[in-house]
Amino acid sequence: MRFRTVCATAIVSCLAFAGAMAGEAKAQTAKAQMKNAEGADVGNVDLVAVSDGVLLKVALKGLPPGGHAFHVHAVGKCEPPFNSAGGHFNPQSKKHGMMAADGHHAGDMPNLDIPASGELKLEVVNNAVSLDKAAANSLFKPEGTALVIHATVDDYKTDPTGNAGGRIACGVIQP
Numbered sequence: 001m002r003f004r005t006v007c008a009t010a011i012v013s014c015l016a017f018a019g020a021m022a023g024e025a026k027a028q029t030a031k032a033q034m035k036n037a038e039g040a041d042v043g044n045v046d047l048v049a050v051s052d053g054v055l056l057k058v059a060l061k062g063l064p065p066g067g068h069a070f071h072v073h074a075v076g077k078c079e080p081p082f083n084s085a086g087g088h089f090n091p092q093s094k095k096h097g098m099m100a101a102d103g104h105h106a107g108d109m110p111n112l113d114i115p116a117s118g119e120l121k122l123e124v125v126n127n128a129v130s131l132d133k134a135a136a137n138s139l140f141k142p143e144g145t146a147l148v149i150h151a152t153v154d155d156y157k158t159d160p161t162g163n164a165g166g167r168i169a170c171g172v173i174q175p
């Protein structure tokens with residue numbers, strides 16, 4: 001499994017380690033302001049470079065309860081109904097899904113489970129992407145990238161979409 005959730009104390013040590021490894025005073029960061037198809041603010045995601053990928057600090061609100069697919073998409077453009085964001089971010093030309101034999105896309109991530117309140121805070125590491133502009137799997141490629149939340153869950157295997165239904169929220173990943 002290439003993904004894992006991490007606890008708050010692990011994040012602190014992880015960030016300190018990443019900074020030491022890179023020899024940088026400040027960790028690379030990015031952010032995405034998430035909007036629904038009506039243009040309403042439905043939260044945001046802060047991204048931080050860690051030693052082996054990118055930590056996503058997700059804080060959402062006003063979303064329909066239940067399971068929802070959550071991916072990095074390959075174009076940094078969020079025009080409702082968000083087809084503008086393109087397919088899943090896939091710099092290595094893999095098949096979709098962490099349960100697929102030839103998977104997975106770098107942009108594939110675990111489903112979100114939105115509670116009845118419509119609000120969710122969660123932190124997850126994506127080990128397949130980078131905030132380093134020079135990396136082949138950089139989220140800062142020329143066309144940009146976007147985070148997309150779908151109407152239903154990702155089945156983690158149907159290529160290329162995970163059979164996740166429509167796109168209900170989108171946010172361009174920005175420095």
Ligand SMILES: [Cu+2]
Nearest residue numbers: 070071148150
């Ligand atoms: Cu998606």
Ligand SMILES: [Zn+2]
Nearest residue numbers: 088096105108
């Ligand atoms: Zn995918």
